[in-house]
Each structure stands twice: as structure tokens, then as C-alpha cells.
Amino acid sequence: MSRLLKITLGILLLADILLTAAVWLIPVEVFQNWAFQRAPNDPYLQFEAIGQAEALCWLGRAAGLVMLVLCGLALTKAPHLSAFVSQISLRLGRLTQSAHPGWRGRVISWGIRGFLAGWMLLAATQAWAAILQRSRDWPYYHLNPGSVVLPNISDSNRDVIRYLREAVPPPSRVLVLSDQKLFFLSYYLLPRRLLHPMHADSEFVIPLPDQQRQLTAYRLSDLSAEQLQKWRPDYILEYFEGPEYNEAARRGEDANWVRFWRARTQSADLPPYVVVLRPVSEPAR
């Protein structure tokens, strides 16, 4: 057992030395270039592939070194390790031994062992899938907090957040009229406070991506002067993306927004949705 273990460890160590040397000697850019060439012709997927290659390369470098140390230690302590592994395997055998005698007991015991093996195999598969997912996330997240990354929201939400961060000084109160649920805007715009009177018809509606489900919303004309006075907003934002409220004629109403959006997208067109921000001192339409 000890001899077999030594041979196995020796082979593992040799393979690890070669692989670790390779990932450390080959520049990261080579892996990134390789991944870029194999990625589909989509800028997002290409960006993701390059970032993932970088993450996996560094993971391989770190894991290679750790394995090197572990294999080295294991080789020097092979007899102990051999005894340790034997004890574990014996104990596992006893722990999974059925109380029933004869063939029935053997079937149950092996059934339990098979079940445990399936459990561990499933765990290993899912753990690897999770690691791969983190490597895919790496190009977007790095080690930044959510306020920098603005993760898992639509591009339009992201643009509006960035616009409001520029245009609205904290800690202003912004009254929003929108056909969306704006939790993420509210979260990332703190310490600015977003106030959103939600239409009763939309309260229990779960939104779908890309405005596939139109939510009912209040327009500015639905609100009374008393309500505005009560809510004391410093700014009023109208933000509509759904077909029912997204009037083409209003898309260019806020010149600052149009300028901001064109600078971001390098486009001469008007934004594809309505964003109108105005300080409350400015008369509403």
C-alpha cells in the first residue's frame, strides 16, 4: 500500500511540477489570446472569455503551488499517509455496514456506499461548476463592491444610475415616476433617497426582463400639488421604458440626459427610452 502510494504520489508530483512550471512560465496574455480566439463573435462573450482565462490561469498557478507542497509533504510522510488512508477507508466501511446479515446486508451496505459516492460526486461537480462561474464573473466583479460594479441589472438601469449620480447631489430626495420596480436604483443611489409612488395595480406584479411585462405607473399629471408638497422632493424623475409609457416625442426632453447618453454610447441618436430629470423649482410640464 505504502509503495503504491509512493509511486502514485511521485507521478502526481512530477505532473504537478510540469504543469505548474508551464502555467507560471507562459504569460497570462497567451491564455487570454487563446480564449479570445475560441470565443463566439460577441463583444460581451469575448470580454468574458479573456477575463475567465486570466482568472483560471491565476487559479492554476496558486493551486499548482499548493499541490506541490502537499505532494512533497505527502511523499515524505508516505507510510503515515498510507496508514491514515487505510484507517479512513476501514472506518468508512464500518460506518456504512448494515446490521442485516448475509446478502441482504451486503446489498444494503453497498447501496449506502453508492449513495454516498453519488453524493460526493454531485458535490464535486457542483463545486467545480461554482468555481467556473466565479471565473466567469471575475472580469466583471474583480474584488469590487456592488456600488462600483452595479451587477446584475439592465444596461439602461445602469446608465440611469450613472446619470443620476452625476446630476443629483447627495442627499437629495428624488421623486420617481416609472413603470419599473426601482429597488436597484434606490440601492445604488444612496445617500440620495428615491421616492416612488407604486401604482396599486403593479404591487404584486413580478417584472420580467426587457419590459416583457408592462407595469402600470403614475404619470406626473396623475399627482396633485398637495401630494408633491407633502413628499417634498428636490428632483422629479420620469423614467419609462415599457411600450405604454415610452413616448418617442419625450425621449429628447432632457438635454442633459441626451448629452450624457450620447457620450456614453458614442451615438448621435436619441436614447431609446424616456428619462426626464428636473429640479422641483423648475415648472413641470
Added chain:
Amino acid sequence: MMDVLLILFGLGGAIALGSAVVTAISKWLCPVEPSSQQASVRSRMPVILNPETIGLGIPLGLGLTSWLLLLAGMAGIPLGRPWSFALAAGSWMAGGIAWRITKRPPERKSGNAEIPASAFTIGCRWLMGLLIANLACQTLLTPQHLWDERAIYGIKAAVLSEDQDLNSESLTDPLFVQYHPRYPLLLPLAEHHVYALIGRVDDRLAKLVIVMMYSGLLLGFAGVLSRRFGPDSGWGTAVLLGTIPAVSFWEYGFLCAQADAPLACYHGLAVLCAWDALDQLRRGMRFDRLAQAGLLAGLAVFVKDEGIAFALVDAAVLGVMLLSGRHLRGIGLFLAGTVLIAVPWFWHRTSLPVTGEMTYFSRLTPAALQMGLATLGWSLRHLLFRMFREAGTWGLHWWGVLLSLVAHPRRALDRSQLFLLLDLAGALCSLLVAGMIAPTTVEEHIGGSSHRFLLQLTPVALLFLVGQWNRAMPDLAEEAPTSVSPEKSPGRPQQDTSQRNKPQTNMSPAKPVRPSGSRADARRKK
């Protein structure tokens, strides 16, 4: 680096506080050498450093820290940096006092031979460490990015951090854009504690709270089950729990800062403590366990609204089990623990805005239930599909529960196992009822949340499976740890030796006494 030290100071303080509370409850309600302390007698470490004490202490301490912040906020104390520092320092002091009290005198140490851990136990401990390290690394690589973790919990934590006021105008304003304004505040306050300590909002670092809860859950299971079934079985179960994909590797599990996984932790540990008490009932009531279970069930209420349903089910099932044996004090302690935590929260909750959110209890009318009956067919089929057909995604534990139940139906009728079975059934029924009275379609409501709900029940399901299995394996019963006889100890009542073999109250099993002696004695015997 400074951030890491400050977080360690804060979270370490929470662990110290929780462990101190666990130790204090055991000393108060179980003054004669409780079995939770026996492992430490053998391992010569202070009781507060037991895996069992620390395992229960981590989530308890984190929850109590939030609860103390809630009390401070209700009293009008600003929830700023000074208060968080004071709370962390006070928690360390509480831990220090518990350490001093439970530290063994030198002569006592020399009288007990330390039992070395088996290779299997050591292997499981390493694997568990690897699982925790893996989760911590993945946590630090992902900022909060899911819907609920930002819209319900993260946003409240950020507002608390900026306004330093529990009654912040924003949180009490129904127009301020937050989701479920009346949702429990354990997580937002715990995240705020981290923000207050590091002096800024970083939603990646705040998630370390969840990693701590994960560690607590695994250690708690390892500790309690080691005492009940032996270290190999206990640590092995902890590894099994830690390798369930829905718990460890799924984005909505312990990797995110939503309340489903923390609820699984609090509910799982509450049920574990109650199960432990029931399992030892024949040898005497473990009042300390029931009080701890009550506190943990109260924290489950304080972490997510589903915790209310779980606490009600726990109390009902436990009530039936204990009242049948006339253990009124036991159920009283459980309820007292739950009420102690839940009442301040419910009181504060009345000041929070009422939106049209899913107020289930007000919809629970006979007419609504009758109308919702039609949803049951779809819900049941869907739940079974999730539990069994999708096992490749969420884990094999529900198959394990089913197989162990079919293989050993009689064992499932043991008091402690029956408690778990009824608890699981009650919780699943509560989900079905929620689907019947929800204002959204059942496909969206149950279909979109059943996987997270089942995650909340995962520790209980595994506990049932392990309980069935361990009673089936003769090897484990044989090798379960034996208790050490009560010895004369300063400040503790000494027990008459003639009582040792009689059924004991307030005390763990008195199995054959392991011969004490030094390692040298053991070697000589060999």
C-alpha cells in the same frame, strides 16, 4: 488589512458573546456536568471552546448582536461606530468571563486522558475547513447581486449605516424604494454592524456574516451529533451537510446575503437542539437545550418571515411531544426563548410602513383557503418534482429522507425522529398554505420560491436522515462517546456516586465510565 482586523474584532466578538450565552444557559439550567461539556473534559479545553458550544454560539452571537442593536435603536441610541465598537468589546468581555468560569483547574486536567481523534474525524475536519475556506473565497469574489439581497436586506443595511438611526425617516416612509419594508432586520443589522466597524459600505465584506453562519451550522451539527453518535458520525454528518449543492455551491445558498440560508441555519440549529433534548428525554430533561432551541427559533423569526411559521410548527410539535410527558417547564423555556427575541422585533415592526406586501396571516380565512384548494394539485406535483426529479441540482438529501423512512419506518416513530418528521411535514404544509392564499399565481409564487424554501428545510431533512441511519448502524451505537462521571468540582454540586446508574434528571446519560488515566498508563496497558 485594517478592514479584515476590524471585521474579525466584530464577528469574533459576536462568536464570544454567543458561546458565552450557550455556556451560561447550560450552567444555569443544567448545573451538573451537562453532556455538552463532556467532550471538553476529555479534550481538556474550556467548555466555551467545544465545537458544539462554538457551533451554536456563532449564529446565536450574530443574531444576539443584531438583537442588541435593535434594542439600542429602539431606545434611541444612535447606531454608529462607537456603539458597534462598544458592543464588540462587551461581547469579547462576556466571552472572556465564560472562558474563565469554564476553564478547568490543573489537577482536573491531569485526571483525564485525552482521546485522540480518529483518522476519519481528522479527515472530515480538514474537509470541513476546506468547504468553509472555499465559501469564504467565493463570497469575497461576489458582491451582492441578487434581487432580494439588495432590495430587501442590503438597502436597509446601507440606510442604517448612513442614518445611524433605526427609526430613519427613509425606512418608515412607504414611498422610499425598498422591498418588503416590514421584513425582519437581523441581516440588515448584522451587515450594518460590519459597515459601522469598517467605516464604509462594502456589500462584499458584509457577506462574511453569512460565511460565519455556515461555519456555525456545520460546527453545531458536528458538535451535537458527535456527542450523540460519536465523533466520526458527527463530523461526517457535518461534511455531508456542507457538501449539499443547494447549501454550499448554489448562488442562492450561503453564497449570497439573502435570508434563506441564514434561516436554514437558525431553524436547523433550533430543531437540532430540540431533537437533542427529546432524544435524551428518557434520561432526564435537558432544559438548557430547549432554552437554546427557543432562542434560535426566535432568531429564525427575526431573520425571515417564514421563521414565524417554522417557530409555530416547532412549538406545536414540541408542545404535543412534551405535554404528553408533562414536561411543562421544557416547553415553557422554549417559548420563553422565542418570545424574548421576537417580542421587541414585533413591537418595532408596528412602526414600519404597511405596503400591500404579502401579509399572509390576514389572508388566512376559511374562504381564501377554500378558494386556494385548486392550487394544491399543482403545488404538490411541483414540490415533489423539485425534491426528487431535480436532485441532481439541489442534492440527494430528499431521496435519503425517503429511503431511510421506507427502510426503517419504525424508527421514524421514535419520539425524536417523529418530531423531525412532523416538523418537516408542518413546514411543507405551511408552504402549500402560503401558495393557496398568495395574491400572485401559484406558478409564480411557489414556482419561483420553492427551491429557496426547500433550502431552509435542508438541515432538518439531513438530521432526520442521519437519525434514522445512526439508529440502524450497530457500530455507531456501540462507539458513541461515553460520559465521564461527575467529579468533585469547585462551585458545582457533587453527586452521590450511588446515583450514577440511576436515571438522571438534568443530566446526560450515565453510560459505563471510561477509565481515566494518563497516556502513559494507556501505553503501559498496551
